[in-house]
Structure formats: structure tokens, C-alpha cells
Amino acid sequence: MLENQRIVLASRPTGAAGPENFRLENVTLGEPGEGQVLVRHHYLSLDPYMRGRMNDSRSYAAAQKLDDVMIGGTVGEVIASHNPRFAKGDYVVGMGGWQNFALSDGKDLQKISTSGLPIQAYLGPVGMPGVTAWYGLNKIIAPKAGETVLVSAATGAVGSVVGQLARLAGARAVGIAGGPAKCQYAVSQLGYDACVDHRAPDFADALKRALPSGIDGLFENVGGLPLQLAFRRLNPFARIAVCGLVASRYDGTASAIPDISPILTMRVKMEGFIVSEHLDIWPQALGELAAHIGAGRIKYRETIAQGLEAAPAAFFGMLKGENFGKQLVKLV
Amino acid sequence: MLENQRIVLASRPTGAAGPENFRLENVTLGEPGEGQVLVRHHYLSLDPYMRGRMNDSRSYAAAQKLDDVMIGGTVGEVIASHNPRFAKGDYVVGMGGWQNFALSDGKDLQKISTSGLPIQAYLGPVGMPGVTAWYGLNKIIAPKAGETVLVSAATGAVGSVVGQLARLAGARAVGIAGGPAKCQYAVSQLGYDACVDHRAPDFADALKRALPSGIDGLFENVGGLPLQLAFRRLNPFARIAVCGLVASRYDGTASAIPDISPILTMRVKMEGFIVSEHLDIWPQALGELAAHIGAGRIKYRETIAQGLEAAPAAFFGMLKGENFGKQLVKLV
Numbered sequence: 001m002l003e004n005q006r007i008v009l010a011s012r013p014t015g016a017a018g019p020e021n022f023r024l025e026n027v028t029l030g031e032p033g034e035g036q037v038l039v040r041h042h043y044l045s046l047d048p049y050m051r052g053r054m055n056d057s058r059s060y061a062a063a064q065k066l067d068d069v070m071i072g073g074t075v076g077e078v079i080a081s082h083n084p085r086f087a088k089g090d091y092v093v094g095m096g097g098w099q100n101f102a103l104s105d106g107k108d109l110q111k112i113s114t115s116g117l118p119i120q121a122y123l124g125p126v127g128m129p130g131v132t133a134w135y136g137l138n139k140i141i142a143p144k145a146g147e148t149v150l151v152s153a154a155t156g157a158v159g160s161v162v163g164q165l166a167r168l169a170g171a172r173a174v175g176i177a178g179g180p181a182k183c184q185y186a187v188s189q190l191g192y193d194a195c196v197d198h199r200a201p202d203f204a205d206a207l208k209r210a211l212p213s214g215i216d217g218l219f220e221n222v223g224g225l226p227l228q229l230a231f232r233r234l235n236p237f238a239r240i241a242v243c244g245l246v247a248s249r250y251d252g253t254a255s256a257i258p259d260i261s262p263i264l265t266m267r268v269k270m271e272g273f274i275v276s277e278h279l280d281i282w283p284q285a286l287g288e289l290a291a292h293i294g295a296g297r298i299k300y301r302e303t304i305a306q307g308l309e310a311a312p313a314a315f316f317g318m319l320k321g322e323n324f325g326k327q328l329v330k331l332v
Numbered sequence: 333m334l335e336n337q338r339i340v341l342a343s344r345p346t347g348a349a350g351p352e353n354f355r356l357e358n359v360t361l362g363e364p365g366e367g368q369v370l371v372r373h374h375y376l377s378l379d380p381y382m383r384g385r386m387n388d389s390r391s392y393a394a395a396q397k398l399d400d401v402m403i404g405g406t407v408g409e410v411i412a413s414h415n416p417r418f419a420k421g422d423y424v425v426g427m428g429g430w431q432n433f434a435l436s437d438g439k440d441l442q443k444i445s446t447s448g449l450p451i452q453a454y455l456g457p458v459g460m461p462g463v464t465a466w467y468g469l470n471k472i473i474a475p476k477a478g479e480t481v482l483v484s485a486a487t488g489a490v491g492s493v494v495g496q497l498a499r500l501a502g503a504r505a506v507g508i509a510g511g512p513a514k515c516q517y518a519v520s521q522l523g524y525d526a527c528v529d530h531r532a533p534d535f536a537d538a539l540k541r542a543l544p545s546g547i548d549g550l551f552e553n554v555g556g557l558p559l560q561l562a563f564r565r566l567n568p569f570a571r572i573a574v575c576g577l578v579a580s581r582y583d584g585t586a587s588a589i590p591d592i593s594p595i596l597t598m599r600v601k602m603e604g605f606i607v608s609e610h611l612d613i614w615p616q617a618l619g620e621l622a623a624h625i626g627a628g629r630i631k632y633r634e635t636i637a638q639g640l641e642a643a644p645a646a647f648f649g650m651l652k653g654e655n656f657g658k659q660l661v662k663l664v
Contacts, residue, residue, distance in 0.1 A: 052597070223592070242596045255593055259586035260555070264574045264604040265384070272596040 002029040002038075005308050006069045006099030012056050019312040021054060022070065022098075029101055031080065037106045038080040041096050044308070044329040045073035045123035046315045047157070048221075048246040070098040073128060075112070075119045076331075086111070093122045098311055100331050117293065124157050124326035125300045126289050132275040133161035133219075134285035136241035137169075139278070140271050141217035145170030148213050150230055152176045153221035154186050154195055155301070157326035158243060161289070162219045164298045167191045171217070174210050176226050178321040185324075189299055204229055214238075222246055223255035231257060234266045242272040246319055301325030334361040334370075337640050338401045338431035344388050351644040353386060354402065361433055363412070369438050370412040373428050376640070376661040377405035377455035378647045379489070380553075380578040381606075402430040405460060407444070407451045408663075418443070425454045430643055432663050449625065456489050456658040457632045458621050464607040465493035465551075466617035468573035469501075471610070472603050473549035477502030480545050482562055484508045485553035486518050486527055487633070489658035490575060493621070494551045496630045499523045503549070506542050508558050510653040517656075521631055536561055546570075554578055555587030563589060566598045574604040578651055633657030 003026060010023035032038045053064040053071055064071055074096030078086050083106040086092065092109040096102035112122050124130065136158075143149050149166040153159040154175025163186065166173040175186040175195035186195035194210040196203060207229055214235035220227055223245030234240075245255045262268055292298040303323040305314035311329045318327040335358060342355035364370045385396040385403055396403055406428030410418050415438040418424065426441040428434035444454050456462065468490075475481050481498040485491040486507025495518065498505040507518040507527035518527035526542040528535060539561050546567040552559055555577030566572075577587045594600055624630040635655040637646035643661045650659040 227592075242592075245593055245596055254591035257589045257592050260559075260574075260589050261577055261587055262604075263602060264577055267604045267606055267609070269601065269603045270595060271601045272599045274599055277599070 001031075002101060003027075004029045004099055004101045006097070007308060007311055008067050009054060009064050009070055011066070012063075013054055017051060017054055018316065022312045024309055029103060032082050032103055035083050035105055036081075037078055037083045037086045037092075037104050037109065039074070039076040039092060039094070039096060039102050039104060039109070040079045041074045041076040041100055041102065041331045043075045043120040043123055043304075044096075044098055044311060044331060045075075045127070046305075046311065046318050046323075046327040046329060047073070047129065048244050048319065050315065051246065051319060071095065072098050073123050074102070075122050076102075091119055093127065098308065100308055117290070120302065120326075120328055121293070121300070123328060124302065125161050125293055125298060126286055128275060129157035129326065130161050130289045131282055131285045132243060133158045133165060134289060135275050135278055135281055136219055136243050136273060137162050137165050137217070138285075139281065140241035140269075140273065141166075141219060141239045143169045143171040143217050146172070147216035148172045148174060148211060148235075149217040149219065150174045150176070150211065150215045150233075151192075151219045151221070152198075152226050152230075153244070153246070153321070154192060155182045155190065155325060156221065156323070157300075159219070159221055160186075160190055160300055160325060161298060163190050163192050164292070166217070167193075168292070168297060172213070176207070176222070182324060185301070189301075198226055208233065217241070219243060220245070227255065228258060231259070231262050234262045234268055236266050238266055238268045240268060240270040242270060303327050305329045307331070333363075334433055335359075336361045336431055336433045338429070339640060339643055340399050341386060341396050341402055343398070344395075345386055349383060349386055350648065354644045356641055361435060364414050364435055367415050367437055368413075369410055369415045369418045369424075369436050369441065371406070371408040371424060371426070371428060371434050371436060371441070372411045373406040373408040373432055373434065373663045375407045375452040375455055375636075376428075376430055376643060376663060377407075377459070378637075378643065378650055378655075378659040378661060379405070379461065380576050380651065382647065383578065383651060403427065404430050405455050406434070407454050408434075423451055425459065430640065432640055449622070452634065452658075452660055453625070453632070455660060456634065457493055457625055457630060458618055460607060461489035461658065462493050462621045463614055463617045464575060465490045465497060466621060467607050467610055467613055468551055468575050468605060469494050469497050469549070470617075471613065472573035472601075472605065473498075473551060473571045475501045475503040475549050478504070479548035480504045480506060480543060480567075481549040481551065482506045482508070482543065482547045482565075483524075483551045483553070484530075484558050484562075485576070485578070485653075486524060487514045487522065487657060488553065488655070489632075491551065491553055492518075492522055492632055492657060493630060495522050495524050496624070498549070499525075500624070500629060504545070508539070508554070514656060517633070521633075530558055540565065549573070551575060552577070559587065560590060563591070563594050566594045566600055568598050570598055570600045572600060572602040574602060635659050637661045639663070 078090040094109040154177045163173040175192040183195040186192040196206045218240040221244040410422040424441040486509045495505040507524040515527040518524040550572040553576040
């Protein structure tokens with residue numbers, strides 16, 4: 001018998017979401033049954049897609065059920081196993097949710113190596129965010145050398161990988177980030193050719209100056225004003241990968257495009273995607289990402305909240321851009 | 333020496349365009365020189381893309397030059413030739429412009445047969461509008477049997493072919509057209525499963541009722557309110573072919589999307605295209621279209637204005653939807 005702490009979705013947001021939509025619970029976990037694995041989570045991943053799951057709307061995934069443990073990626077250690085595929089001491093990634101321990105039938109768990117990368121990297125650049133970056137950049141934008149790729153949320157878990165992959169492909173990478181510290185980091189550490197602060201009063205002018213040759217690829221994580229401004233700078237045959245619209249989804253407001261005519265006049269392709277629907281590319285993507293990270297060609301950064309009870313505040317902070325790099329919660 | 337009448341772009345529109353932006357001129361044409369062909373135009377094609385060419389904006393094509401003959405597709409008869417590829421009496425399609433006669437080096441001319449289809453069909457279903465329909469439907473929407481394809485300007489030169497090709501592909505075809513006569517024609521003659529009148533007071537509700545299974549493919553010719561309403565009915569993995577935004581471009585107002593989040597939540601692909609940039613598919617498309625028309629599987633309808641001086645009014649009438657089917661000007 002084990003005391004488990006978990007966070008469930010207590011209510012659906014009406015308008016802006018907040019910590020009051022979650023509830024911390026203490027429950028008792030039994031021993032793993034036949035075929036089951038008991039995992040102690042070391043890290044919980046916080047990701048923007050979770051905001052969408054809180055709604056009961058017509059969306060790309062089944063809504064998170066009320067009073068169920070909140071969905072989330074986890075990395076942890078097997079502490080008991082009655083499943084022949086896993087042994088005590090194995091480290092695994094899975095979708096264990098916002099809780100300290102999870103019982104699993106093992107189907108959603110994958111063993112990871114503890115010898116190379118830090119285990120939490122499997123929730124970031126060699127996990128779902130990294131593959132998201134890889135898919136949107138390579139399968140939708142497909143940048144050619146010399147083209148310009150604009151990346152919003154440029155230093156986040158996804159954006160930071162997009163920018164570095166774009167540079168590795170020979171493209172000019174321009175980022176949009178919140179505040180001078182992130183913009184400086186984007187250029188000095190991640191290798192962006194330029195990064196524009198969307199909180200600066202001259203944002204629109206600065207963005208225009210940073211895009212002297214327009215935009216050939218746009219990796220959209222945010223929506224809102226940055227997307228509207230980018231629409232005015234699209235080049236012929238530009239590709240837009242719509243990965244997230246977090247700016248608008250956070251508080252339930254809509255993300256508008258005042259004039260979509262560039263889609264026609266510039267023959268633009270705009271495509272939304274969900275990386276979990278493209279499992280065929282994960283092995284290739286993860287292999288390439290691990291190689292880039294191992295060789296130092298892709299860098300990443302983390303913001304780590306301590307303890308499960310810190311997860312809601314860290315989550316809403318991330319939606320407002322208060323994180324710097326991949327947002328994690330350390331659970332042990 | 334030959335008296336030629338032509339219409340030139342006299343000024344660029346500021347806001348709504350009108351006949352005052354054109355000027356009718358009488359000029360004298362010389363004899364064709366070495367390599368040249370003299371063509372007497374029988375029909376001039378009027379098409380929505382011409383509205384975009386009137387602007388001096390950053391657009392997909394070089395703007396129409398001021399004081400030059402207005403661009404336009406033509407079909408006509410060679411009445412004198414000093415070009416070995418053409419003989420007197422040949423019928424040709426080309427981009428002869430808004431004029432009764434044209435001198436050409438022959439590079440833009442293609443000979444057509446006068447034995448099968450009426451010659452003006454080469455400006456419609458077996459010409460640019462037909463290939464536009466074919467490309468957007470087959471290369472962007474690629475409908476599967478049982479899917480729903482929504483077509484705006486459903487009875488126009490492009491839309492009428494889209495709807496019939498969609499039905500031939502086994503899809504459910506739903507049209508949007510202006511007025512009960514066009515809607516009735518769409519269903520009874522073109523084979524649409526349903527057609528909704530965008531001028532009717534219950535347009536939004538009627539459109540919803542006509543789309544019980546949502547939208548898998550949207551062939552967008554118009555923009556404006558129909559596009560906004562369609563955005564709310566998109567199914568997962570819907571494809572949007574953006575062929576025209578004539579409703580908004582006519583008077584220079586923008587076509588807005590108040591909420592683009594369906595692009596993400598429904599993983600939508602939205603793509604603008606210009607058929608003249610896809611010359612590789614023209615032979616296949618024209619072959620298939622001619623076969624369908626010859627076998628009676630694709631029907632079409634024309635609105636014919638008489639005489640060159642009627643072209644400006646017919647053009648602006650078409651932008652307002654006053655035409656019924658392909659808008660032509662008969663010149664002889």
C-alpha cells in the first residue's frame with residue numbers, strides 16, 4: 001500500500017482557466033496486479049496541449065474527464081513489476097499523468113537509457129516536444145537553404161528545437177520570444193539569426209526589420225498578434241505549420257486573421273497537426289534529435305518546478321510564457 | 333491596316349473598382365511581321381483573377397500595366413499568319429486581351445479543334461476555369477467517396493466543374509450560390525446534393541442543415557461570410573483549396589477569419605493556388621475534362637455579353653454574381 005498524491009481536473013474553465021479548475025488528492029495505491037507495473041515518477045511534463053484538454057469542446061482529442069487524474073507525460077522508475085517486459089529499476093517514459101506514482105499495464109511505457117541524456121530530456125528535445133518540432137519543420141515547412149523560418153515561442157520546448165533544426169537545414173531562423181533575456185538566449189545560445197521581443201513597444205517594426213527577405217516558413221506556436229503580423233510578410237509559396245495557438249487558447253479568446261488574402265496571393269500552405277497522429281516518423285525523428293543533442297548541435301533549457309502541488313501554478317505560468325525552455329515538475 | 337478596338341486599364345481602383353478604371357480605344361493594327369500571327373477574337377473570357385491584376389499590390393502576378401490592353405483569355409481565328417506553326421483559318425486560344433484583334437508571335441497560342449466542342453468551351457470547362465477546378469479538387473482536396481465537399485460560387489465557371497467532379501469522385505457535393513434560380517440549377521442540372529442560397533435570410537442555418545456530416549473539402553472561390561461559416565463545420569483533416577476570394581477582393585475589403593483555431597483542432601490543410609503555375613497537370617486535366625464533357629458527365633452554362641464595349645459592365649456584374657455560369661464576351 002502506497003500513499004499517492006495526484007491532481008485531477010475538478011471543473012472545466014469558462015473563459016480563463018485557473019488553479020481552481022484542479023484539485024489535489026491523496027489516494028492509496030494497491031500492489032501491481034498481474035501484468036502491471038508500478039512507476040515512481042521523477043518528472044512530469046507540462047505542455048500547452050493540456051489547456052485544450054481541459055475544455056469539453058469539439059477538439060482534436062477526447063476531453064480530459066472530470067475527476068480523473070490530469071493527463072501528462074512522465075518519466076520515472078519502475079519500483080515493482082508483474083510485467084515480463086519491465087524489471088524493477090528500469091526507467092520509463094509514459095503518460096502517467098499529474099501524480100507521484102502510477103500503475104500501468106505497460107502498454108504506454110517505453111524503456112529509456114539512463115547512460116546518455118538526463119532522463120527528463122525524454123520529455124523535451126528527445127520526446128514529444130522535439131518530435132513536434134521535427135515534424136512541423138521537416139514535413140510541413142521543409143525549409144530550403146537560404147529561406148527564412150519564423151518561429152514563435154522561440155525558446156520554448158518546441159520552438160527552441162525548431163530554430164536549431166532550421167539553422168542546421170541552412171535556413172535563416174528568426175524567433176519571437178517574450179522579453180530581452182529570452183531573445184538574447186535565442187541568438188547567443190540557440191543560434192537564431194535574430195529574435196524579436198513581442199513585449200517590446202516597437203514589436204511590429206522590429207519584426208519587420210528582422211524579416212528583410214520575408215517569411216518562407218512559419219512555425220506557429222502562439223497565434224494572436226504575432227501571427228497577424230507574420231501574415232503580412234509571407235513570401236510566395238510560404239508554408240505555415242500550425243502547432244499551437246496558446247496565446248488565444250489560454251483565456252478562451254479566438255485567434256483571428258483580419259485578412260487571409262495572402263493565402264491566395266502568395267499561394268500559401270497552412271496546416272495544423274498533432275504529432276501523436278504521426279507515429280510513423282517518431283523513430284526517425286528521435287534518432288536524429290538524439291544525435292544532434294549528443295553532438296551538441298541542439299541545446300535546450302529547462303524550468304523545473306518542485307513537487308506535484310506546484311504543477312498548476314507552473315502550468316498557468318507556462319501558458320503566460322513565464323517558463324524559460326521546457327517546463328517540468330520534479331516529483332522526487 | 334486594320335481598325336482595332338481595345339480596352340486598356342486607365343487607372344487603378346482605390347477601394348471599389350468600376351468601369352471608370354477602363355478606357356475604350358480605337359487603334360490601327362499593322363500587318364503581321366515575320367513570325368507573327370494576326371488573330372480575330374471571337375470570344376473574350378472574363379474571370380475574377382482580373383480584379384487582382386488591376387491593383388498595384390504585392391500579388392501573385394505582375395500587375396496589369398496602366399494604359400496597356402487589359403489581360404484576358406481569348407479564342408479566335410487566325411486571319412493572317414507569317415508564322416509556320418499557324419495557317420489562316422486556324423482557331424486558337426491565347427491571352428489576347430480585351431480587344432477585337434491581336435498580333436502575336438504565336439508563343440501563347442494553342443490551336444484548337446472546331447469539330448467537337450463549341451470554341452468558347454476552351455475558355456471555360458476545357459480551359460483555365462476547368463483546369464482550376466480540376467487542380468484544386470484533385471490535388472488539394474482529393475475527395476474520398478462519401479466525403480462532403482462544399483463549393484462556393486457553385487454554378488460559376490470554376491465551381492460548376494468542381495461540384496460535378498466531386499460527385500464523379502463519389503463525394504457529397506454541397507454548393508453555395510446566389511439566389512434560388514442558381515441553387516435550383518445546381519441541384520437539378522449540375523447534380524449537387526444540396527445548394528444553399530447565400531442571399532437568403534436563413535443562410536447560416538440552411539448551410540448548417542445542408543452539412544449534417546460537416547465538411548471534408550472546401551473549394552473556396554468567394555471568402556467573406558460563407559468562408560467564416562464553413563470554418564465552423566470543418567471535419568478532422570479537412571482540406572481547403574483557396575482559389576478565389578472574390579467577395580472581398582471586389583471592393584477591396586479584407587476577408588477575415590474571426591477564429592482560425594479549427595486549423596489546429598481539426599488538423600486542417602489550407603492552400604492557395606494559381607493554376608497557371610501548375611502547367612504540368614494541364615494535359616491530363618484537359619483530357620479528362622474533355623472526356624467528361626463529351627460524354628455528358630459535366631454540364632456547363634454561359635452568360636454572353638455582346639461586343640467589346642460591354643466587357644467592363646459584364647466584368648463588374650460577374651464580380652457581383654450577376655452572371656450565371658461562365659461569363660464571356662462575344663466579339664464577332
